[in-house]
Amino acid sequence: MNIHAIGAIYRFEMARTGRTLLQSVVSPVLSTSLYFIVFGSAIGSHMNAIDGVTYGAFIVPGLIMLALLTQSITNAAFGIYFPRFVGTIYEVLSAPVSFVEITLGYVGAAATKSIVLGLIILATSTLFVPVQVLHPVWMVGFLVLTAVTFSLFGFIIGIWADGFEKLQMIPLLIVTPLTFLGGSFYSIDMLPPFWRSVTLFNPVVYLISGFRWSFFGVSDVNIALSLGMTLAFLVACLVAVWWIFKTGYRLKS
Amino acid sequence: MQPILSVQNVSKTYEGGFVALKNVSLDLSQGEIFALLGPNGAGKTTLISIICGLVNMTEGRIAVAGHDIVADYRAARELIGLVPQELKTDSFETVWATVSFSRGLFGKKRNDAYIEKVLRDLSLWDKKDSKIMTLSGGMKRRVLIAKALSHEPRVLFLDEPTAGVDVELRRDMWRLVSALRAAGVTIILTTHYLEEAEEMADRIGVIRKGELILVEEKTALMRKFGQKRLTIQLTAPLAAVPPALAGHGLELAPGGQALIYAYGTTNGSHAPVSALFHDLDQAGLAYKDLDTEQSTLEDIFVDLMRGE
Numbered sequence: 001m002n003i004h005a006i007g008a009i010y011r012f013e014m015a016r017t018g019r020t021l022l023q024s025v026v027s028p029v030l031s032t033s034l035y036f037i038v039f040g041s042a043i044g045s046h047m048n049a050i051d052g053v054t055y056g057a058f059i060v061p062g063l064i065m066l067a068l069l070t071q072s073i074t075n076a077a078f079g080i081y082f083p084r085f086v087g088t089i090y091e092v093l094s095a096p097v098s099f100v101e102i103t104l105g106y107v108g109a110a111a112t113k114s115i116v117l118g119l120i121i122l123a124t125s126t127l128f129v130p131v132q133v134l135h136p137v138w139m140v141g142f143l144v145l146t147a148v149t150f151s152l153f154g155f156i157i158g159i160w161a162d163g164f165e166k167l168q169m170i171p172l173l174i175v176t177p178l179t180f181l182g183g184s185f186y187s188i189d190m191l192p193p194f195w196r197s198v199t200l201f202n203p204v205v206y207l208i209s210g211f212r213w214s215f216f217g218v219s220d221v222n223i224a225l226s227l228g229m230t231l232a233f234l235v236a237c238l239v240a241v242w243w244i245f246k247t248g249y250r251l252k253s
Numbered sequence: 254m255q256p257i258l259s260v261q262n263v264s265k266t267y268e269g270g271f272v273a274l275k276n277v278s279l280d281l282s283q284g285e286i287f288a289l290l291g292p293n294g295a296g297k298t299t300l301i302s303i304i305c306g307l308v309n310m311t312e313g314r315i316a317v318a319g320h321d322i323v324a325d326y327r328a329a330r331e332l333i334g335l336v337p338q339e340l341k342t343d344s345f346e347t348v349w350a351t352v353s354f355s356r357g358l359f360g361k362k363r364n365d366a367y368i369e370k371v372l373r374d375l376s377l378w379d380k381k382d383s384k385i386m387t388l389s390g391g392m393k394r395r396v397l398i399a400k401a402l403s404h405e406p407r408v409l410f411l412d413e414p415t416a417g418v419d420v421e422l423r424r425d426m427w428r429l430v431s432a433l434r435a436a437g438v439t440i441i442l443t444t445h446y447l448e449e450a451e452e453m454a455d456r457i458g459v460i461r462k463g464e465l466i467l468v469e470e471k472t473a474l475m476r477k478f479g480q481k482r483l484t485i486q487l488t489a490p491l492a493a494v495p496p497a498l499a500g501h502g503l504e505l506a507p508g509g510q511a512l513i514y515a516y517g518t519t520n521g522s523h524a525p526v527s528a529l530f531h532d533l534d535q536a537g538l539a540y541k542d543l544d545t546e547q548s549t550l551e552d553i554f555v556d557l558m559r560g561e
Contacts, residue, residue: 008357
C-alpha cells in the first residue's frame with residue numbers, strides 16, 4: 001500500500017477545501033440556516049408534531065442529508081474532474097499507485113469534507129431548534145456511510161463527465177430532486193398511498209429514514225432495510241470504480 | 254548488463270484503428286541520453302505515454318530495470334519521471350506544494366532538503382511560495398521538471414522540454430540534463446531542436462509512422478549518414494566539368510567559379526579526396542581556396558524522412 005500517495009492526494013484535496021472555504025463550507029451552512037429559518041421557525045411553528053417530534057427538529061436529519069449528498073457528490077466529482085480537465089491527471093496515472101489508493105485519497109477527502117460539513121450543520125441546527133440524538137453511534141455510522149457512498153458516486157460522475165455541464169447535471173437534476181422528494185421535509189406517511197409506494201423506489205428515502213431514526217427513533221421504513229439499501233448502493237459504486245480503473249474508461253486510451 | 258529500459262515488440266492501435274506504433278523494440282543503458290526524433294504524429298508521445306502508464310499498449314512488453322510495467326507497475330513507475338509536452342500544472346497551488354505532492358504521490362517520504370535542492374537547481378527557490386498561475390511559461394516548465402525529479406527517478410522522460418522556452422532557460426535545462434546524466438540518470442528526450450539532440454544525445458532513434466526506423470550511436474549515425482561537401486574555388490571559371498574529372502561526380506557551381514564535391518564519411522577514409530586533388534593537378538586546374546561543410550543531424554533527419 002502506497003500510504004504516502006494516499007496521504008499526498010488526501011492533503012492536496014483538503015488543501016483545496018481550505019482555499020475555497022467560502023464555497024465549501026460557508027455557503028452550504030448559510031443555505032441550511034435559511035432552511036431552518038424558513039421551514040423550521042417560520043412555517044414549522046404552524047405545523048403539527050410528526051411522530052411526537054416538532055417539525056423544526058424533524059427536518060434536521062433531512063437537511064443534513066441534503067447537504068451531505070450534494071456536497072459529497074460535488075466535492076468528489078470536482079476533485080477528480082478538475083485534474084482531468086487541466087491535464088494534471090497524467091501525474092496520478094503515471095504514479096506507482098493502485099486504483100484503490102487513488103480512490104481512497106480522493107473519496108476519503110471528499111467524504112471527510114462532507115462529514116465535517118454535516119457536523120457543522122448539526123451544530124448550527126441546535127441554534128434554531130432543540131435536537132436530540134437517540135443513537136449517536138448509528139448517527140455517525142449513517143453519516144460516514146452516506147458520505148463515503150455518495151463521494152464514490154461523485155467520483156464516478158467526475159470520471160464520466162466530459163464537460164462542466166455534465167458535472168453539474170446529475171447532482172442538480174437527479175440527486176437534489178430525489179432528496180427533496182425523499183422525505184427531507186416530511187414523513188412519507190403524510191403522502192397518499194399511491195405516492196407513498198412510488199416514493200419507496202427513491203433510494204434517498206432509505207438514507208433519510210435511517211438517519212432520522214438515529215436521531216428520534218422513528219423511521220418511515222425499517223432500519224435494516226435502510227442500512228441494506230445504503231450498503232447495496234455502496235457496493236454498486238465500488239464495482240463501478242473497479243470497472244473504470246480496470247478498463248481505463250475515460251482515463252486511459 | 255541489464256538495460257535500464259527494455260521495450261520489446263510494442264504495438265499500439267487506438268480505437269478506430271489508427272496504428273500509432275508498430276512492433277517497436279529498444280534497449281537503453283543506464284546513464285545514457287537517448288534522443289527520440291520524428292515528425293509530429295510519428296508515435297513519440299504514444300511510446301512515452303505507454304512506458305509511463307498513461308496509455309495501454311496493444312502488444313509487447315516493457316520493463317524498467319527488469320520490472321514489467323504491467324505486472325510490476327509499482328516498482329517500474331517508482332523509477333520513472335515524466336516531463337510532459339504540454340504545460341499541465343495546478344494553477345492555484347504553490348510551487349513548493351505541487352512539487353511536494355509529486356514526491357508523496359510516487360511513494361517517497363517527505364524530504365524538504367531534497368525538494369529545496371531541486372528547486373534551487375532549477376532556479377525556482379525564490380518562487381517556492383508563488384502560485385503556479387503567476388509564473389511565466391518558462392518557469393512553469395521548470396516546475397514540471399522539478400515535479401518529475403521530486404522522487405529521484407532513474408529514468409527521466411523529457412517530451413519536448415524546451416519547446417517555447419527562451420535561450421537562457423534552454424541552456425539551463427541542458428546543464429541540468431548533463432548533471433543528471435553524471436548522476437546516472439537515463440534520459441529520453443524528444444525535441445524539435447535537432448541541434449540539441451546532436452549536442453546532448455549519446456544515441457539517436459528515429460521514429461516514422463509508428464516504426465522505429467533507426468537507432469544509432471550519434472557519432473556512428475553522423476558517420477554513416479552524414480556527408481561532407483568540399484567546395485573548390487577555382488582561379489578561373491569553367492564552362493563544364495573537365496572529362497578527366499568525370500569519375501569523381503563533381504558538380505559545377507553556378508557561374509563556373511567553383512567545383513563542388515560531395516562525399517560520404519562512412520569509413521572516415523580520405524583516399525577519395527587525395528585522388529581528387531591528384532586528378533585536379535593532372536588536369537592542370539588551379540584553385541585559390543577550399544571550403545568544407547559537414548551534414549548536421551538536421552540534414553540527416555530530413556534525408557531520412559524524405560526516404561519514406
